[in-house]
Amino acid sequence: MVWLLAAVVMALGLWCLAVRPRRGQAGWEKLEGFRYAHRGLHDLANGRPENSLSAFQAAARAGFGAELDVHLMADGNLAVVHDSELTRVCGRAGRIEDLRREDLAGYPLLGSGENIPLLEDVLAVFEGKAPLIVELKTARHNAAALTDAVMERLLGWRGTYCVESFRPAALWRLQRKWPGVFRGQLSCAFRGQGKGLHEKAAYWAVRHLLVCAVSRPDFVAYRWQDRDEPSLALARKLWGVHEVYWTVRDPAVMERLEAEGGAVIFEGFVPSSKRF
Numbered sequence: 001m002v003w004l005l006a007a008v009v010m011a012l013g014l015w016c017l018a019v020r021p022r023r024g025q026a027g028w029e030k031l032e033g034f035r036y037a038h039r040g041l042h043d044l045a046n047g048r049p050e051n052s053l054s055a056f057q058a059a060a061r062a063g064f065g066a067e068l069d070v071h072l073m074a075d076g077n078l079a080v081v082h083d084s085e086l087t088r089v090c091g092r093a094g095r096i097e098d099l100r101r102e103d104l105a106g107y108p109l110l111g112s113g114e115n116i117p118l119l120e121d122v123l124a125v126f127e128g129k130a131p132l133i134v135e136l137k138t139a140r141h142n143a144a145a146l147t148d149a150v151m152e153r154l155l156g157w158r159g160t161y162c163v164e165s166f167r168p169a170a171l172w173r174l175q176r177k178w179p180g181v182f183r184g185q186l187s188c189a190f191r192g193q194g195k196g197l198h199e200k201a202a203y204w205a206v207r208h209l210l211v212c213a214v215s216r217p218d219f220v221a222y223r224w225q226d227r228d229e230p231s232l233a234l235a236r237k238l239w240g241v242h243e244v245y246w247t248v249r250d251p252a253v254m255e256r257l258e259a260e261g262g263a264v265i266f267e268g269f270v271p272s273s274k275r276f
Contacts, residue, residue: 005010015098015142019209019235021214021242029241030160031263034065034130035254038247038267039082041066049089051080053117055197056125063273065130067246067265070119072146075100078119078153086140090116097139119150123157131160133221133244133265136170143169149169152179163243164221166206171215184244186214187232188223209235219244221265224257 040055041062042048048055051068059066069082079096086094090107096116099107104115105181119134126132134154136146147170154161163185165171174183178225190207194200205211208231209220219242221231227245235241246265248254253262254271 008254010207015210015231016234016238018213019231019241020216020239021185021212021220021235022218023239025180025182025218027162027218031065031131031133031162031182032242034263035245035271035273036065036067036131036133036263036265037062038067038265039069041270042267044111047112049114051082051089051117052109052114053121053125054111054112055260056117056122060125060129062270063130065132066122066126067124067133067135068119069135069137070146070150071096071139072142072149073097073099073101076149077101078149079104079116080119080122082137084137095139097142123153123159127159128158128254129159131162134161134163135236136163136165136167138165138167138170143167144173146170147173148177151181154181162219164217168206168211168215171217175216176252182218184219184221185209185212185214185217186221189226189229207231218242221246224248224253227257230238 014151028222037059039050041059042050042055048058056066070077071079073079081096083089084095084097086096086107087100089109092107109116138146144268162182162184163174164186171183172179187206190203194203221244226247243262245257248264248270251269251271254266257264
């Protein structure tokens, strides 16, 4: 019985340590006062698809920050688009990781005459304006190459940003090479995701934030509907982790989460540009 109790206490202690974020890194104070337009201030009915340059321009004009998704292309360029497979957003099959810059002309974004923008195009829009939340979209084990390429563009940029990813390997790369960058671990409940045992275990570890022992994030970006997950609640109560919530489509929910100290990524409505 004593051994069982000792094992339980040890397991609880390891759990507490595993979800521990990095603490004391400057950066949150530059991010927390803003509201973040999910994939830009997109409005397909008015010709502004998600992750389009026009959607980012609209967000910047309105004083919002923006969340965006970045993929590494075959020629080393960085495309701002959510899906690796482009059928949903372009109406044509193809993987962004297989394309080169000149190929983008053949993949117009649905609902507009725009092409998929490059990261440097979006950075030019937000230079000196509201912050960006840059999500690293890894594919084919390219976490290191993608992270390096993104940081090459960001380090000389005159703007405010943080970097986040679902993939602990990308955050580990940031931790090793660019420890001064404010970084976040993305997560959600991942219900029903994962095919084999290894993949299911990986999703389980990210869901329960056990990967924080490796990624050591400055904040956790969690799907807001899943915010009662025990590991997030533990990180919140024990470590006071900074929280970003995605994707909020209700103004009342946005205000409630902000009142609790979180930053919000929103879409589907247009709030005032700042919390305060």
